[in-house]
Amino acid sequence: MRVRQIKAFSDILAGYAYAAQLSPSDWAWEFLRRNRGFQANATARASDLVTQEVDARTTRLLLARRDRLAETWGLLFFPNPDLWAGVENVFWSDRAFPRKIALLGRERMTDEPDDLFDRALRTGRVTHLTDARQREHLLIRTANGALQGRYRGLPLFAGHAIKCDVSLSNISEAGAQADVLAEARRVLALGQAGAPALTQKALRLRNALVALDGHAAGLAYRETAMILYGEDRVSQAWRGEPAAMKSEMARLLRKGQHLRDGGYFRLLQGRRLANRCAQR
Secondary structure (H helix, E strand, C coil), X not given: CCHXXXXXXXXXXXXXXXXXXXXXXXXXXXXXXXXXXXXXXXXXXXXXXXXXXXXXXXXXXXXXXXXXXXXXXXXXXXXXXXXXXXXXXXCECCCCCCCCEEEEEEECCCCCCCCHHHHHHHHCEEEEEECXXXXXXXXEEECCEEEEEEEEECCCCCCCCEEEEEECCCCCCCCHHHHHHHHHHHHHCCCCCCCCCCCHHHHHHHHHHHHHHHHHCCCCHHHHHHHHHCHHHHHHHHHCCHHHHHHHHXXXXXXXXXXXXXXXXXXXXXXXXXXXXXXX
16 A cells, blocks of 8 residues: 555654654664564564563563574664664664763762762663673663663662762773763753754654665655655656656665665764765
């Protein structure tokens, strides 16, 4: 069934409003979960994972054995590819996603003030994973997105009054530490007023995702363009020089396919996509 027989093109684009909330690691998941090879692996493989709901906003996960197949995709275990990053627990390996903040939990001193991480651990949605090597990982989710980090120190769930010290010592690239901290502040800005804004980078990624989904649904370039730019603008372009807009749709599709088929690793590593992706 064609998309225009289901709903208006503008309604389809509204379904991607969540794009403004996505962190780089979330974007990587959004493209990877559309990979058919990954879907087949995830469906056929049940991860050896124990789940415990601590309370309404806190989950503990225990991974009994390494999942080497999941690690080839950059993950510690297989999440559900039917679920988007805002609701699924997606834990990337350190090798695939080296730009993680490290948190050290220690005993809180009397009257010691909170910082962003302390407040987020108490008021955000927290998933704590202990992997097969007994390393601890945290996924902190707020209305602004998700942040994955490493954790060590006092047990989070033993009733201690915990203060988190932050370390970026594992991130050595010039400028990368500032970028990682800026993203952490964006995600952990609790109570932020208004809907999150769609940055230019997020807009480009969203458009590539729409092009990828449109192609998977059997849409022509013109129909995908109508989702992104509206019927009036596309109709005018098709009456004038349709080649330019067709070329743009083809470029977006190539970018989406590249990200889906391995380019998502560059998002995790904070690297720019190769220019050849746009030039093919």
